[in-house]
Amino acid sequence: MNDLAPAPHRKARIATASLAGCFGCHMAILDIDERLIDLMKLVDVDRSPLTDKKRFTDRCDIGIIEGGCCNEENVHVLHDFRRNCDVLIALGQCAIMGGLPAMRNAIMHSDAPLRECLDEAYITGKYIRNTTHQVPNDPALPLLLDEVYPCAQVVEIDFQIPGCAPSGDIIFDTLAKLLNGKFRGFEPEMIKFD
């Protein structure tokens, strides 16, 4: 199932970022296993937790985003990726529809779900030991958004790879097909939301 074309004269540049996610989707990238060696012949990795580069060094062909937007920093990073990447991929359910962090958007019977979430997590919850009795408010912390937003509600997203986390197969298959210009959608059997 190796769809990779021979190495072209120029390697494609790929960047990745994890926003409001659990890094599970980045771990899933490693599930590509030994096919990573073939993939790395075709791509250079620019800004990414995999290279520990914090800024773009060049324009990228493909940007891969894990996680949705739960704070202002996520939004800045996502805009930066859209500006610097030709093709932007939302990887996994959090990037696609908010995922687990979006559970805070609709807390039962609450008019202010974010406030209720923070109160229970830091002040009123039965099992917490928070001696300050305050919600963390260090100025270095990015401000939380009122809701958790899927990536497509913040910037234009070109492709979405579903899964929680997506399988190594669907990630490799999609990247391989995008790199040789043959991506025509997913096999229905490969689509999973969990």
Place this chain on the structure above:
Amino acid sequence: MSDNRRESSFVFTIDGVEVKAFSGQTIMEAADEAGVYIPRLCDHEGLRHQGSCRVCTVKAGGRSVAACTQPASPGQSVDNETASLTKMRRDLVEMLFHEGNHLCPICEASGNCELQAMAYRLDMTEATRFPYLEPCRALDASHPDIALDTNRCISCGRCIRASQDVDGKGVFGYVGRGIHRRVAVNGENLADTDAEAADHAMSSEVCPVGCIIRKRVGFVTPIGEREFDKGLIGHEIEEKRK
């Protein structure tokens, strides 16, 4: 009866495939017997047809009709898997996802969920154009054996029909109108009703999503062995034709 049925049989076509039907059969009943799968959510084997989810919409004689309620007629030409019908069905399923709170990664019905399986079959993978409504809906855990997480209810009404027609009880019913129409229980909460874990309405096959939950059995089936890990929704019906 069988002689009568044979006498009154006729032929019509679905996507060009000849399908045999008996008078009084709906398009979907005839299609199921012939091994042609028409996607559906509110329809379930053994329950009376309702025709409310419209996922089974087909084109018959140039008109959009619900295949689960529309009687088949001789010589009719029915369109089922066309690009426009598939797109319309995908939009309907997507809107159902957006109308409630459907978080597959945390749902114990994941892998056994017909809504999710329908999204897989209809390729619901593109960036959405619809807003998420994110309603605040109640969780009813009052009953000792059953819980209701109405965040996941798609108002298909299968539990209503199962409770009324099979169990003879009427535990569930519709309340409200339009977008506010919801499935409700006949009492303050589920513990207030005569619901029992043995009811057909409470069985895992009746609720297509993860709204009616049996307590203490969640996540028993490992990933890879759940109903829709084995194949796309509808594959059992399609295999009849092979």
